[in-house]
Amino acid sequence: MKKQALLFLACICCISAVQAQFLRKMKDRVRSLTAVRTDSSLTEGPFETPANGPVNGQPSLTISGSGQLQLDSVFEFDIAVYQETEAWQGNQRVVKGGEEIIVFYSSARPQLAVHLVSKSTGARYQFYADFRQGAQLSITAIHNIGSGTREKLDLHSMEPVYPGETGYLNRLIKTGEKKVIAGVACEEYKADNIRRDSTIGGTSHALATASVWTPMQPHTLFPGYALIPEEYKDEMERMLVAGSYPPVAMPLEMHLEYSNGDRVDTYTTDIVKNENRRVRVAAVIE
Helix, strand or coil, X not given: CHHHHHHHHHHHHHCCHHXXXXXXXXXXXXXXXXXXXXXXXXXXXXXXXXXXXXXXXXXXXXXXECCCCCCECEEEEEEEEEEEEEEEEXXXXXXXXXXXXXXXXXXXXXXXXXXXXXXXXXXXXXXXEECCCCEEEEEEEECCEEXXXXXXXXXXXXXXXXXXXXXXXXXXXXXXXXXXECCEEEEEEXXXXXXXXXXXXXXXXXXXXXXXXXXXXXXXXXXXXXXXXXXXXXXXXXXXXXXXXCCCCCCCEEEEEECCCCEEEEXXXXXXEEEEEEEEHHHHHC
């Protein structure tokens, strides 16, 4: 277990500053997991209470959070959006930088997922949102060790895993710009208020601006949106009227710029519809 933690930290030291910014949360979660001697067995249906026992170097996935929240351990989707990110340091593209992403949607259920894999380390980060049960699940995994947290789904604090800096999605403002990406009509949202922070210096790696292109109509890629409970729909409508972005239909394109000149660009490479697939949560550590 200690060896796996050391390998993870060694990988972190080798990647670019852009990826290190993103993987910081992964490192903290996996480091804390090495001290946990429990293992969760995930089966069909709701998550079960973790069983105590030695890990002995075997694949391990520990799910924490409220036991009152119900989440399935197998999700069914029929729409997949494939994306890739590129990491840049100034004008130099980072070799093996960035991430591979799959965004899953369902036509029959109000649920979505985002799966991300680091190109350089193989670290995995996954997010699931189930509007029917009002719950979300975030998982970090590397070297067959995973740690996850299930929480009540709250649109205002909901942070689907995504490349680069986190914590800005709920500050995005619609610009009015529009374009078509992979056959989907999209509109632009931006967050640039961080640039005016006087504490940001010329060498800081703080996020300066974010340009996000998201589908104009969420149901275009997420037909299950129609099945979302009214309480969430009303909240999303209020957010849209106020000009902010409810993180339901994931962006098809993103451009993140940092105060030191680094940037992370995300592009959609393919959209596959009407292809049924069952996604096992436990597969994140396999």
